[in-house]
Amino acid sequence: MSDQPAVVREGPLAEIVVDVAAIRHNVRVLRELVGVPLIAVVKADGYGHGMVEAARAARDGGAEWLATATVDEALTLRASGYAGPLLCWLMLPGVDLERPLLEGIDVTAYSVAGIDVTAYSVAELDAIAAAAEAVGRRARVQLKVDTGLSRGGAPRSTWADLFARARAGEREGSWKVTGLWSHFACSDEPDHPANDRQERAFLAAVALAADSGLEPGLLHLANSAAAVLRPSSRFGAVRCGIAVYGLDPAPGRTPDLGLVPAMTVRTRLALVKELAPGDGVSYGHRWVADRPTTVGLVPVGYGDGIPRHAFHPGGSAEVAVGGKRRPIRGSVCMDQVMVDLGGDTAAIGDEVVLFGSGPGVPTAQDWAEACGTINYEIVTRIGGRMTRTYVDSEADR
Template identity: 45%
Template sequence: MSTNYPYYPARALVDLAAIRSNVRALAAHAAPVAGRSAQVMAVVKADAYGHGLVPSARAAVRGGATWLGTAQIAEALALRAAGLTGRILTWLYAPGAPLGDVLDADIDVSVAAPWALTEVVAAARERGRTARVHIKVDTGLGRNGLLPAALPAFLAGAVAAQSAGLVEVVGIWSHFAFADDPTHPTVLAQADTFDAAVRLAERAGAHLEVRHLANSAATLTNPRMHYDLVRPGLAVYGLSPVPDLAGPQAYGLRPAMTLEASLATVKTVPAGSGVSYAHAYTTTQDTTLGVVPLGYADGIPRHASGSLPDHPGGPVRVGTGGAARTLAVAGRVCMDQLVLDLGPDAAEQAGDRVVLFGDGLDGGPTVQDWADAAGTISYEITTRLGDRVPRVYLGQD
């Protein structure tokens, strides 16, 4: 929490036991195909998808992950500083990155362009260490990575550096464009391109330990793509990367985060009262409004604002037990708060707990419900959760 003050009227409960269980489930999905089992890299980038970098990484390792993955170098270094000792891969940086620090911390580093190899080799020479590198190939996503046509010349330079003892080319990898649609023709086409890249690297003399292509979706739905290592991210936190196919429970996953808050103001207003900015919502009867002290500064999407009758807002669970009900956000989501229309017979009081999302097992809203309300994906809902919302960790060993 950026303010370093212990009180906040909302909190994100993160169940580390769920993360451990999810990783075990993912390892089972990566179980032997043709007699070979893939290792699991738990991707903990973006502060572990908003769940908290170090606690989530530790839980993933205890669940059986043998690798950790971060996009940013700073997160990889933070994992080492926290005492995590297993294999870590980091992959997204620009020229001038502190690659010497990466090598000193025994972190594997991706190379996705000739300049990156040049800088990794320079860092290895300066620090007197051999860099462990993974070559990133753009097999069709059109994002980071070497195009296949550039791979032969790049491999010649990489293997020469390997012969000089400056690098070990230990991995080759890529990323899908349509993994959430397992039958999409690009999935097999990318795998074929990746296979060709692997053959090129092996023939060139790379010392490959791992070949990896599968993200969460491919880990759960496409065993053909598992190779030596799978890289689940979203699924580690118990969310389905393929919600159009099945929810988390179908894959043995349990959502790890519950976002809750305490009601602030509760008051009665007459029919015809405008609610929040621009009065996008107007009460249709005498009713009770409840203010939830979370807003877009906390990561609550403004696109999940609600108006009547055409656009219900994001869902919020109020009450407990048999009296619990799910209501939609009424009016615009503000910077620090949102409003609920609790109805004319509301029994809620200031201080009562409300849940924006959880595991949904009690019929309450989920991260996917909020994604649907905001017209986005579940990845965005948890990763955008602001750092001023405290993370409270449950299920610690």
């Protein structure tokens, strides 16, 4: 096998294939389940699926809102032509707040009245007020409160001051408070006591905001796992990220909703060779053949987002070659990784599916479990030199 000639195949060396029909389908399923508006989270380049294309598919599937982490992500969506409701929430010190307030042409139309920015503190509200005055436009502001994640959001001790400043800014014409929200820490563990505590804290924040004279139009707490598993937390909208892309937000706990993974990662064998017992594979010889076998070289590595923990002494991730799952053998390199073909016949140029969906194909969740991480990380980090290709399985029927 080692002297096989290379087979010329058209197409990229390695590619991420994204089925936009799967994203549309997943949003329809989620929207029907929750019964409230759905905010599709498309941050981090659409969780590795491509932000603009994922956003378009999510909207086509019925998502009423889109959300990003950063202002730059939100501005990219506006530049792509998206004119609908849009939230961003990560305000770094010194960020240019005038740009998101200026986005949109017809300021009388809700759908193009700018980007909803999020404030965690009085200082951020002051910065937004200055930006609104500079551009002569009323801002759209959502307030985020920390209900127990201890990450972003206003600490409980500052809620009263935050809400008072927010109401004063409304009276002054600096902004309209359009939403109030928070984020769960443990929603993928439905029985965790933190979930009840956070929901109670959020209700307290809603009540205090009302006492301060605020009438935020959109109340949202639930992420993907809570949207599916905790109906009481759905409030006025839910924010769904990972579930939009067809991945399980709470592996082992989520009922089968019929979500479809949108991403398939595939490449081709670059080399096939035979090993004898005692042959070590890759750096450090962390795997040594204990029998005669055949290995194939897969031309992707950690430079393309393949986790180095895809192989470790206790196990490994698998890929699909020839309809069978084949384990990774030896250390993952920057540009390549070896897989054990078990002595089966294979040829240079044969397709390798790293993960996706369908019979015999490992999933992103399988990779996450093999690597000791979560499916979010697997799909978000993949890329590097890979080509991203879009298909529409509904249109192709």
